[in-house]
Amino acid sequence: xxxxxxxxxxxxxxxxLHVHLDGSLRISTLIDLAARAGISLPATDEAGLxxxxxxxxxxxxxxYPAGFADxxxxxxxxxxxxxxxxELFMDNAAEGVRYIEVRFAPQLLMSEQLSFQQVMEAVDQxxxxxxxxxxxxxxxxxxxxxxxxxxCAMRFFTADFSPYYRDYSRMHEFSSPTEIISGASLELxxxxxxxxxxxxxxxxxxxxxxxxxxxxxxxxxxxxxxxEKGFLHKTxxxxxxxxxxxIFQAVTKLQADRIGHGLHLFDTNLIHSSxxxxxxxxxxxxxxxxxxxxxxxxxxxxxxxxxxPDLKTLADHSFRRMLEQKLSxxxxxxxxxxxNTSICKExxxxxxxxxxxxxxxxxxxxxxxxxxxxxxxxxxxxxxxxSVLNYYDQLAQKFGIKE
Ligand SMILES: [Zn+2]
Numbered sequence: 236x237x238x239x240x241x242x243x244x245x246x247x248x249x250x251x252l253h254v255h256l257d258g259s260l261r262i263s264t265l266i267d268l269a270a271r272a273g274i275s276l277p278a279t280d281e282a283g284l285x286x287x288x289x290x291x292x293x294x295x296x297x298x299y300p301a302g303f304a305d306x307x308x309x310x311x312x313x314x315x316x317x318x319x320x321x322e323l324f325m326d327n328a329a330e331g332v333r334y335i336e337v338r339f340a341p342q343l344l345m346s347e348q349l350s351f352q353q354v355m356e357a358v359d360q361x362x363x364x365x366x367x368x369x370x371x372x373x374x375x376x377x378x379x380x381x382x383x384x385x386x387c388a389m390r391f392f393t394a395d396f397s398p399y400y401r402d403y404s405r406m407h408e409f410s411s412p413t414e415i416i417s418g419a420s421l422e423l424x425x426x427x428x429x430x431x432x433x434x435x436x437x438x439x440x441x442x443x444x445x446x447x448x449x450x451x452x453x454x455x456x457x458x459x460x461x462x463e464k465g466f467l468h469k470t471x472x473x474x475x476x477x478x479x480x481x482i483f484q485a486v487t488k489l490q491a492d493r494i495g496h497g498l499h500l501f502d503t504n505l506i507h508s509s510x511x512x513x514x515x516x517x518x519x520x521x522x523x524x525x526x527x528x529x530x531x532x533x534x535x536x537x538x539x540x541x542x543x544p545d546l547k548t549l550a551d552h553s554f555r556r557m558l559e560q561k562l563s564x565x566x567x568x569x570x571x572x573x574x575n576t577s578i579c580k581e582x583x584x585x586x587x588x589x590x591x592x593x594x595x596x597x598x599x600x601x602x603x604x605x606x607x608x609x610x611x612x613x614x615x616x617x618x619x620x621x622s623v624l625n626y627y628d629q630l631a632q633k634f635g636i637k638e
Pocket of ligand 1: 253255444472495569
């Protein structure tokens with residue numbers, strides 16, 4: 236098996252298609268923003284925060300999001316959003332990432348002082364300024380930097396998640412919790428479609444995030460139908476805390492182009508309802524369906540290890556079977572701060588723990604670019620992907636990597 240050096244991993248053009256803005260701040264920026272806004276954090280220095288909230292491992296998927304209450308609290312201003320978006324792109328570029336697709340739930344960040352459009356404009360401007368600066372500075376023969384934004388609806392929230400959700404819940408006091416969740420999701424879908432139609436903000440997709448267990452994708456079917464009419468792309472967090480049926484819902488009910496995590500895709504023991512097929516056949520057919528449509532799985536290794544206590548070693552991660560089944564997969568960080576990771580770390584982990592040939596690695600890289608929700612017209616996307624792969628080949632040759 237060919238060894239891939241850290242220098243090679245760093246140099247090759249990469250994507251991060253699954254990275255949460257509010258989970259990926261620099262820790263120093265979080266502390267600084269909190270101080271400026273007069274918001275108190277559970278600790279005032281990096282070591283303290285790492286000990287209390289941004290840990291190396293979490294007890295479960297429920298403990299993992301605790302830190303988001305702090306990060307979203309400091310992000311509710313245009314300056315803060317601009318800054319973290321700009322820094323996120325710069326930190327990624329320093330690792331050789333050429334394209335990021337940044338996601339977040341706008342309704343967690345909106346307030347009376349900050350409208351949906353202002354949130355989106357601030358993030359877009361931060362990413363845009365970083366991209367333009369990077370493109371001006373890069374050598375001419377290297378591929379261009381670019382970005383997209385994905386808006387996340389929440390599978391679950393309560394009134395205390397944000398000022399917006401508080402107001403929304405208060406205004407719908409006669410609605411059930413499910414109706415409130417579906418309603419806020421549909422409102423976001425409308426906002427996203429209008430933003431896409433009337434601005435040049437690089438909004439490219441819609442996502443469903445948050446607690447999966449007990450909060451089915453079907454509550455968001457109307458939202459996904461609406462964003463499809465607006466020609467936006469669709470991804471769904473699925474199979475992270477729930478089994479194959481959740482992934483089935485994402486790809487059939489919500490017509491997802493990509494799946495966030497997909498960790499439990501092969502877990503027949505997590506099938507709860509009865510189906511036409513026996514569990515083994517159900518999973519085989521589902522995997523085939525996903526493979527044939529090139530529905531891409533956004534794999535987040537570190538994050539899954541941290542939130543899934545049953546997953547004892549990385550070698551047991553379903554990424555192995557995804558590779559065996561020739562699925563379209565891309566490596567992502569999920570949350571750089573909350574998971575204490577980076578894209579180069581994720582590649583190192585993947586290459587050290589799974590049988591990945593030079594050919595496989597190039598495919599994984601290519602899927603990231605090809606299956607991105609690239610904002611610009613398709614001919615431009617084709618030329619850009621071609622330039623990325625040519626550049627990859629040059630680097631592979633330079634580093635003596637043989638396919
Ligand atoms: Zn995620």
